[in-house]
């Protein structure tokens with residue numbers, strides 16, 4: 001998938017979003033407003049994700065460029081309309097009949113370009129911060145194209161603080177006078193607290209001092225390079241600017257939240273810790289790592305791990321204890337210095353990473369030896385702005401960054417779309433790819449009930465980024481439909497584990513479980529990134545022991561499972577064989593029947609054809625030679641008459657020849673003349689008779705010839721019929737052969753069926769054998785067993801132990817010669833087969 005396609009959300013998600021956005025037309029957001037007072041928290045366990053829209057005012061440069069100003073129209077406090085400018089792809093597409101040039105979107109609230117930072121904070125953050133100080137975790141993330149004002153919204157400028165410093169100020173206002181200033185309770189893993197020894201506390205203090213000192217050292221350079229949080233104008237008076245950050249100044253800028261303090265235990269204290277990290281090119285970096293400030297030094301990549309509860313946390317992430325908003329702002333500034341910014345075509349100071357600033361609030365009892373009552377976390381995620389690579393003309397590092405940014409935003413889009421789809425009971429639940437990117441992995445708990453999430457969508461009104469802005473809006477439209485299931489957590493609901501400096505739990509406040517439960521709780525999932533270093537040596541040994549025992553049990557169950565599966569497979573195979581056999585025999589019968597039918601019908605056909613042919617021939621012959629009987633008799637009469645005439649003529653000829661002999665004597669001349677004349681006459685008559693006879697003979701010869709020709713033709717037809725019959729006979733024999741083969745196949749199938757039955761017997765024998773082995777295993781000391789490398793090795797060894805069984809024989813090379821309890825099983829050779 002190229003970057004163009006991957007921008008924000010995939011094409012198909014985008015299409016889905018398109019339809020969603022139109023479904024929303026005119027529709028007001030569902031009733032979801034509810035106050036986050038502690039006693040109503042249970043009621044709002046399910047609520048749609050809050051999505052706020054903030055529209056950035058035009059910058060001076062944009063105004064100078066005469067950017068089209070009619071792309072974004074705010075209709076009311078919840079609705080905004082986007083009008084595609086002429087040069088945008090949306091207009092081109094709509095002209096081609098794909099999509100629309102006008103889009104309307106609804107949000108939890110829309111903040112126009114004239115909205116001040118204070119108004120925005122009041123309108124969007126009030127609820128989430130109030131819930132947070134009462135113990136509900138919160139996540140705020142800004143989403144939008146590059147240069148849309150995400151960083152400005154979160155951090156703000158020195159004159160106009162963003163939601164992060166304002167939230168910090170509210171938090172410090174809230175805990176004022178009840179702040180726990182010692183650093184001996186520190187956030188640990190995802191939701192736990194570590195109790196530090198004095199030496200460790202000193203170390204913490206030293207780290208903090210070093211971080212703050214690094215700011216002083218670099219003040220000048222920071223002011224020259226970082227302008228995101230504090231304006232360049234204030235560079236000359238950096239320190240004074242920082243000093244002018246105390247909460248008082250903030251308080252003057254906005255009305256403090258009306259937080260219900262009464263629900264918090266009167267005698268409680270709070271400790272505030274912060275962390276700041278970034279996800280850059282899918283690597284997590286601690287932004288508060290002072291060592292990494294040097295650009296030449298390679299930054300240390302942090303790992304995302306999971307604790308016993310499967311909650312993700314960043315291993316070795318620095319948590320710094322802070323006592324005031326100004327301290328937090330200083331640290332934020334140091335973090336910003338380490339953050340990956342770059343000058344892109346769209347934004348001079350573009351954030352090239354997703355940065356996450358987290359605040360952990362530890363609630364403690366107000367005693368000499370305080371107890372930890374709860375931990376809550378508020379995270380601000382400034383997502384990197386995405387852009388189309390061709391538009392930004394990105395290449396090299398920028399292109400790689402854009403690819404990674406787009407990819408993680410794309411996965412975030414997929415997660416949100418899947419979350420939304422899974423809320424529809426009519427649809428098949430789909431896999432939510434939280435683990436496909438670091439960002440979504442860290443966001444996952446917030447979409448699974450760990451706390452309240454809220455999304456801030458930043459857009460600018462520039463026509464040049466209209467298409468990207470439209471994508472963002474579509475994305476937010478679907479995000480708005482995600483229902484969050486927020487566990488009714490407040491302080492004291494999920495009490496954290498307190499871990500001692502040695503890594504062992506020292507106090508466990510959950511009323512339902514005791515400290516003794518902890519070792520079991522240390523059981524970690526076998527994920528590649530599970531952090532086992534959090535366990536002490538003893539726990540590790542104990543865990544190993546437990547795991548070993550579990551392994552034995554697991555192996556037994558696996559063996560049982562395998563036997564069960566084998567049996568099921570054998571049954572299934574047998575069933576399949578029977579079905580196949582039945583199917584084949586049916587098929588065979590059908591084929592036999594159909595061939596026989598075909599054969600018979602062909603025979604009939606040929607017979608009919610021969611009969612017809614013979615009949616036609618006979619008819620033709622009869623037609624050719626048909627002579628009516630009268631004609632025939634007349635002809636016969638004629639022939640007889642002629643024969644009589646011939647006989648008479650012959651007689652006359654004899655007489656005439658006798659006379660001629662007598663006349664040969666020279667006595668009378670007259671007589672000779674008469675005789676000559678008579679002879680001439682007879683000759684003439686004979687000649688004529690002869691000619692007639694010759695003509696008749698010719699006719700008869702021709703008749704004989706034509707009859708002979710017809711006989712020849714009939715012979716040929718007969719030969720052809722013979723040939724057809726011969727072919728039919730051949731086909732018949734072939735079919736008989738096929739039938740014979742099928743019969744053979746059937747008998748083979750029957751043999752297989754018998755074999756399967758035998759296999760089944762073997763399996764049942766194995767089952768018995770296994771039961772025996774199980775009893776044997778139970779008696780054995782599991783510790784003495786050598787752990788095998790895997791299930792197969794274990795199976796093989798187990799089967800080798802029972803090498804007298806058919807299966808054991810199959811794995812002869814693993815046979816244990818010492819096994820005395822071999823049994824001779826007659827089925828062994830069958831299994832081998």
Ligand SMILES: Nc1ncnc2c1ncn2[C@@H]1O[C@H](COP(=O)(O)OP(=O)(O)OP(=O)(O)O)[C@@H](O)[C@H]1O
Pocket residue numbers: 055056057059113144145146147148149150151152153347349350351352383384385386458
């Ligand atoms: N609401 C606003 N009022 C006045 N200026 C603003 C506002 N929002 C943003 N800006 C200005 O717009 C510019 C870009 O803002 P910003 O750096 O916060 O954008 P971004 O979305 O974080 O960009 P990227 O994703 O590239 O980091 C900055 O100069 C900022 O001061």
